[in-house]
Amino acid sequence: MTTTTKNNELNTPQAGAAEMPSPKEACIFLSDYASWLLGCGATCIRIEKNVRRMAGRWNMEPEMTILPSHIHITVWNRDRSHSYSNNVRLRHTGISFDINTRLSKLSWAVADGKTSFAEARREFEEIVRVRPANPWMVWLLASLANMSFCRLFGGDFAAMLIVLCGTLAGYKLKQVMLEDGRDVRFTFFCCAFFSSVIGAAGYVFHWGDTPEIALATSVLYLIPGIPYINSVSDLLDGHYICSFSRFMNAAVLTACLSAGLCGGLLLMNIQWL
Numbered sequence: 001m002t003t004t005t006k007n008n009e010l011n012t013p014q015a016g017a018a019e020m021p022s023p024k025e026a027c028i029f030l031s032d033y034a035s036w037l038l039g040c041g042a043t044c045i046r047i048e049k050n051v052r053r054m055a056g057r058w059n060m061e062p063e064m065t066i067l068p069s070h071i072h073i074t075v076w077n078r079d080r081s082h083s084y085s086n087n088v089r090l091r092h093t094g095i096s097f098d099i100n101t102r103l104s105k106l107s108w109a110v111a112d113g114k115t116s117f118a119e120a121r122r123e124f125e126e127i128v129r130v131r132p133a134n135p136w137m138v139w140l141l142a143s144l145a146n147m148s149f150c151r152l153f154g155g156d157f158a159a160m161l162i163v164l165c166g167t168l169a170g171y172k173l174k175q176v177m178l179e180d181g182r183d184v185r186f187t188f189f190c191c192a193f194f195s196s197v198i199g200a201a202g203y204v205f206h207w208g209d210t211p212e213i214a215l216a217t218s219v220l221y222l223i224p225g226i227p228y229i230n231s232v233s234d235l236l237d238g239h240y241i242c243s244f245s246r247f248m249n250a251a252v253l254t255a256c257l258s259a260g261l262c263g264g265l266l267l268m269n270i271q272w273l
Contacts, residue, residue, distance in 0.1 A: 019116050019117060019118075020058055020059065020117070021058055021117045022084075023060060023075045023076065023077055023082055023083055023084040024084040025117070026055060026058055026060055026075050026084075026117075027062075027073055027074070027075040027084040027085065027086045028084075028086055029117075029120070029121060029124070030051050030054065030055060030062060030073055030075065031071060031073045031086040031087075031088045032088060032124070033050070033051065033054075033103065033124060034047050034050075034051055034064065034066075034071045034073065034088075035071050035088045035089065035090055035091045036091045036093065036099065036103065036128055037050065037100065037103055038066065038071060038090055038091070039090050039091035039092055039093040039094075040091075040093050040094070040095060040096040040097075040099045040100050040103075041095035041096065041097075041100060041226055041230065042100050042103075043230050043233040043234060043237070044066045044233075044234045044237055044239040044242050045233065045234075045237045045239075046104070047064075047066060047071075048064060048066075050103070050104060050107035051064060051073070051107075053107050053108070053110070053111040054107050054110045054111060054120070055075060056111070057110050057111050057113065058117065059077070059078045060075050060076060060077055060078065061075070061076045061077075061078070061080070062074070062075050062076075063075075063076070066239060066242055067241060067242070068090070068241065068242055068245035068246075069089060069090045070087060070088065070089055070090065071087070071088055071090070072085065072086075072087045073085065073086055073087075073088075091128075093128075094132070095226055096132065098130060098132075098133065099127060099128070099130060102127045102130070103124075103127060106120060106123055106124060106127065109123075135175055139168070139171050139172055139175065140168075142167065142171050142221055143164055143167040143168045143171060143221075144164070145221070146163055146164075146167040146217065146218075146220055146221045147160050147161075147163050147164040147167065149163075149217050149220050150163040150213060150214060150217040153213050153216070153217060154210060154213055155208075155210045155213040155214055155217065156208045156209055156210050157208070158202060158207040158208025158209075158210075158214070159202060159208050159210045159211065159213050159214035159217075160214075162198065162199055162201050162202055162207065162208075162211075162214040162218070163199065163214050163217050163218050165198055165201075166194075166195040166196075166198035166199045166214075166218040167195060167218065167221050169194055169195065169198055170191040170192070170194050170195030170198075170218075170219070170221070170222075171191070171221055173187075173190060173191050173194055174187055174188075174191045174222075177190065177191075184253070185252060185253065185256045186256075188222055188253050188256040188257045188260065189256045189257070189259055189260040189263075190260065191219075191222060191257070191260065192219045192222055192256070192257035192258070192259070192260025192261050192263075192264070193260035193261070193263045193264050193267075194260075194264075195218045195219050195221075195222075195264075196215065196218055196219060196260065196261045196263075196264025196265065196268075197264045197267060197268060198218065199214050199215040199217075199218025199219070199264070200215055200264060200265070200268040200270055201214075202214045202215065203215070203268070203270055204268060215265075215270070219257055219260070219261050222253070222257045223254070223257070224249075224250040224253045224254065227246045227247070227249055227250035227253075228246075228247065228250045230246050231243045231244075231246035231247035231250065234246065
């Protein structure tokens with residue numbers, strides 16, 4: 001009878017407790033998780049919800065401060081008798097919907113009890129090692145999408161062809177410069193300049209009836225739309241520092257591409273009134 005009682009005690013509560021992480025383990029994991037989410041383009045409200053979802057499963061309470069380049073997390077146990085804090089830098093991974101989606105699915109798997117802490121750590125390491133989408137496919141699809149924008153704004157076939165060529169050249173230059181570690185602002189300037197020069201072909205060679213649309217849409221692939229959208233989301237959620245930072249970063253990139261466009265107009269001696 002005594003042996004049976006001891007076996008039952010070992011099977012349920014202690015085994016379940018052994019799977020629960022300590023506040024230190026949970027804090028380190030959640031801080032790395034949050035830094036990757038922030039780096040791949042997630043909004044602050046998504047980061048908070050995902051982190052709280054997993055911490056709640058482990059009977060812990062997180063307190064988080066999200067800054068433009070750092071995340072500070074403190075994790076308390078349920079009775080607030082023990083805590084651990086960690087401060088991590090933003091992971092500069094570039095915007096990735098794939099990683100964003102996979103990390104969000106991981107948080108739900110943990111919250112639903114389908115994934116233990118050890119399994120969550122292993123899956124997290126696999127997710128962050130995911131290679132980005134095929135650059136050649138992204139290059140081609142982005143060029144076709146920008147060509148479609150030209151048609152959407154009323155461009156004719158000649159304008160669409162010019163935009164396609166300009167985007168193919170400019171986007172490839174963007175990939176090469178970013179892979180080479182060039183400053184993203186200088187990259188945007190060079191790509192906009194390069195694409196606008198090609199986009200001016202309609203004016204120079206008198207191709208088509210809508211050369212102004214070809215020139216205007218030749219740099220649309222550089223518009224930082226996601227940072228603008230995220231800045232509004234963070235503003236509505238009360239994360240004013242992150243909102244302002246994201247908006248200013250997007251505004252600076254927009255100014256750089258505008259400067260590149262103006263440089264192309266000046267080089268081609270086009271007076272666009």
